[in-house]
Each structure stands twice: as C-alpha cells, then as structure tokens.
Amino acid sequence: MKTSGIASLLIAGALALAGQSALAQDAAKGEKVYKKCKACHALEAGKKKVGPSLAGIFGRTAGTAEGFKFSKAMKESGIVWDDKTMDEFLAKPKKVIPKTRMAFPGLKKEADRANLIAYLKANTQ
Numbered sequence: 001m002k003t004s005g006i007a008s009l010l011i012a013g014a015l016a017l018a019g020q021s022a023l024a025q026d027a028a029k030g031e032k033v034y035k036k037c038k039a040c041h042a043l044e045a046g047k048k049k050v051g052p053s054l055a056g057i058f059g060r061t062a063g064t065a066e067g068f069k070f071s072k073a074m075k076e077s078g079i080v081w082d083d084k085t086m087d088e089f090l091a092k093p094k095k096v097i098p099k100t101r102m103a104f105p106g107l108k109k110e111a112d113r114a115n116l117i118a119y120l121k122a123n124t125q
Helices: 001-025 028-036 071-076 085-090 112-123
Strands: none
Touching: 028 112, 085 112
C-alpha cells in the first residue's frame, strides 16, 4: 500500500509540474519579450536583418536558413532548434555556441524564455 501511495504522490506531483510549465508558456507575454529580438530578427520568411529570419526555425538545423551568412561556429554547431535547444541558447548564447556572432547576452528569466518560445512557435511556422 505504501508503494502505491508514494507512486500516486509522484504522479500527482509530476502532473502538477507539467501543468505549471504549460501555464508558464504565454505567447502574448512572449510577444513583449520578442521586442528585444525584433531589432535583429524578422518573423517573415526571407526577411533578414542583422540576424536571420526566424521563420521556420523549429526543426531546422542552426546556420542553414537561406540568404543569411552565418558564423562558422553556428554552421558547425549541429544544433537542431527545438524547445530545449532554443531555451538553452536564449539563456546564454555564447555558452551554447562560444563563437557565435550574436551579441545578445541572453534572457535570465525562465518564464521569459518559455513565453518567447511559445510566441515564436505560434508565429514562425
């Protein structure tokens, strides 16, 4: 009985955490965070600025967007952009890809990163 009670508590805790992380992703809040990105990145396909367009970024290998000259470090990183890799990169770009040309220092707040990722996923497909 104790084992099943502990298992039930663990499952309930995991479900609660899953619900919290889902709630943390708010695309409307992410749009506000994106204001820090939009000087250098566009959401429209083929529209480059100082940085590449973010259109179609999820599932794409880093450094492969057409029409943009990426750093050697970005092209050789082997990163495929998904929620996890995007979160890590947005937290500390130079730690993930030490020789990236991206000058942005990163987003410290986990909620800001989660919301930005939600916004990007909703607006870059």
